[in-house]
Amino acid sequence: MNDNANCNVGLVGLGVMGQNLALNMADHGYRVAVYNRTHEVTEQFLDEHRNEPLSGTLHGHEKLRDFVAAIEAPRVIVMLVKAGRAVDSVCEALIDAGAQPSDLVVDGGNSLWTDTIRREKGYRGKLTFFGSGVSGGEVGARFGPSLMPGGDPKAWQTLRPIWEAIAAKVDPKTGKPIERNQPGNPVTEGQPCTAYMGSDGAGHYVKMVHNGIEYADMQLIGEGYHILAGGLGLSSEKLADVFAQWNVGELDSYLIEITADILRQSDPVTGQPIVDVILDKAGQKGTGRWTAANALEMGVPAVSIAEAVFARSMSALKDERIAAAKVLQGPNADIAALVDDADDFVDAVRDALYCSKICAYAQGFQLMRAAQQEYEWKLDFGSVASIWRGGCIIRAQFLQKITEAYERDAALANLLLDPYFQKQIQDKQNNWRRVVSLAAHVGIPCPAFSSALAYYDGYRTDRLPASLLQAQRDYFGAHTYERIDQPRERFFHLDWPQPKPQRVQVEA
Numbered sequence: 001m002n003d004n005a006n007c008n009v010g011l012v013g014l015g016v017m018g019q020n021l022a023l024n025m026a027d028h029g030y031r032v033a034v035y036n037r038t039h040e041v042t043e044q045f046l047d048e049h050r051n052e053p054l055s056g057t058l059h060g061h062e063k064l065r066d067f068v069a070a071i072e073a074p075r076v077i078v079m080l081v082k083a084g085r086a087v088d089s090v091c092e093a094l095i096d097a098g099a100q101p102s103d104l105v106v107d108g109g110n111s112l113w114t115d116t117i118r119r120e121k122g123y124r125g126k127l128t129f130f131g132s133g134v135s136g137g138e139v140g141a142r143f144g145p146s147l148m149p150g151g152d153p154k155a156w157q158t159l160r161p162i163w164e165a166i167a168a169k170v171d172p173k174t175g176k177p178i179e180r181n182q183p184g185n186p187v188t189e190g191q192p193c194t195a196y197m198g199s200d201g202a203g204h205y206v207k208m209v210h211n212g213i214e215y216a217d218m219q220l221i222g223e224g225y226h227i228l229a230g231g232l233g234l235s236s237e238k239l240a241d242v243f244a245q246w247n248v249g250e251l252d253s254y255l256i257e258i259t260a261d262i263l264r265q266s267d268p269v270t271g272q273p274i275v276d277v278i279l280d281k282a283g284q285k286g287t288g289r290w291t292a293a294n295a296l297e298m299g300v301p302a303v304s305i306a307e308a309v310f311a312r313s314m315s316a317l318k319d320e321r322i323a324a325a326k327v328l329q330g331p332n333a334d335i336a337a338l339v340d341d342a343d344d345f346v347d348a349v350r351d352a353l354y355c356s357k358i359c360a361y362a363q364g365f366q367l368m369r370a371a372q373q374e375y376e377w378k379l380d381f382g383s384v385a386s387i388w389r390g391g392c393i394i395r396a397q398f399l400q401k402i403t404e405a406y407e408r409d410a411a412l413a414n415l416l417l418d419p420y421f422q423k424q425i426q427d428k429q430n431n432w433r434r435v436v437s438l439a440a441h442v443g444i445p446c447p448a449f450s451s452a453l454a455y456y457d458g459y460r461t462d463r464l465p466a467s468l469l470q471a472q473r474d475y476f477g478a479h480t481y482e483r484i485d486q487p488r489e490r491f492f493h494l495d496w497p498q499p500k501p502q503r504v505q506v507e508a
């Protein structure tokens with residue numbers, strides 16, 4: 001035990017997320033040792049927050065060895081560095097600087113879950129590596145993120161008091177987040193938005209799926225906006241009111257709320273709505289792509305999540321789209337001319353958005369269900385939904401409904417089968433179908449709306465044309481098929497009549 005060791009937690013990596021997480025911990029009374037590779041960043045950080053009303057304290061260190069020595073053993077060191085190589089270099093450096101096998105090193109970055117699995121094993125005997133998803137952006141990190149921890153269950157017991165203190169809090173009954181956005185007076189009541197997800201990479205996996213769902217959520221909002229702005233011709237100002245209204249119903253969520261704010265915002269340069277001057281080219285950092293790739297890998301039809309990723313890729317082809325728009329013709333039809341009652345159509349788009357959102361979440365949960373079998377995790381889906389109710393980007397009232405669905409039936413095969421969600425889609429599907437068909441009719445792309453509808457229809461169809469597909473596979477490749485009148489896993493092959501010889505073109 002080092003006599004100078006008087007910090008109860010350490011934080012490495014003072015990017016925006018790291019800084020805010022350190023402040024959040026100090027806000028909750030922790031004495032936080034901080035370290036950043038580039039020391040000026042540490043100095044500047046401490047300088048900027050010298051007068052912040054924190055009940056705990058922040059202590060900067062230039063040398064990693066001093067940083068490690070300043071933390072009470074067994075140590076808890078939270079790391080927020082760029083995902084990838086940096087995580088390993090920090091771990092190696094911490095080991096060199098005196099970190100012990102019992103010291104807990106928590107990777108709070110967006111690491112690939114398979115890297116976390118590898119690291120958790122690989123660092124055993126040198127340090128206790130632990131992964132945690134952190135969601136909520138800068139403000140979440142500062143005033144209460146949603147935290148998705150995964151790793152050794154004993155290590156979780158060590159981390160738990162810190163994670164529960166700094167996580168967002170929700171009212172346990174209503175699931176509504178307890179808002180906080182000022183330093184000092186941290187929220188201590190309410191249910192923390194963190195829970196143990198499972199061993200090794202489970203936390204980072206759940207965080208990745210969270211981000212995949214976030215991609216879908218954002219794309220769905222974008223499509224609703226496109227249909228109403230580009231199709232119905234509503235102004236941004238009117239649309240801001242529409243989204244604000246939606247935010248008091250079942251769509252009540254952070255992303256809908258900020259969409260209303262964004263649509264109300266004008267460009268300081270031109271005075272036009274800011275959405276009209278922003279280039280329509282979406283960026284992506286990779287977690288959505290990982291989710292879609294993993295869905296493909298595991299054979300889970302997470303179609304709306306994948307379409308949301310592809311929609312960003314399509315948007316990125318800006319120059320090609322400009323060129324194609326000049327030559328490729330669409331239909332000569334107009335939503336405004338086809339809709340009698342604009343308010344009624346706005347409601348239909350809201351319903352289409354809600355139904356599609358249910359499907360996107362159903363897909364995300366299906367994916368986690370498949371992953372838990374693959375990786376032998378025991379994910380508690382009710383708990384996953386409950387910790388997403390506050391703090392994170394996809395926080396929404398809707399997550400209370402998902403929490404309740406898994407409380408009703410923890411082994412629910414698909415969210416669509418829960419009575420509440422069944423009824424929602426039953427009541428709203430006519431509007432959903434109307435919006436998707438109208439969009440197709442006038443040529444407005446809505447890949448997430450329509451793939452969600454295809455997902456719903458596919459999932460509820462007991463006999464799909466895959467029988468024909470299997471016949472084709474057996475015809476050209478003897479891939480065999482199962483029969484409806486025989487037990488499963490018994491495979492048959494038909495000696496198909498030989499294909500007719502190809503017609504030979506005879507020169508005249």
Ligand code: 2AM
Pocket residue numbers: 013014015018036037038041080081082085086087089090
């Ligand atoms: P820096 O200020 O020295 O660049 C987010 O990028 C954070 O990750 C920053 O605090 C950054 O430190 C840190 N970081 C990135 N790569 C790193 C590495 N290889 N080793 C240590 N810290 C790193």
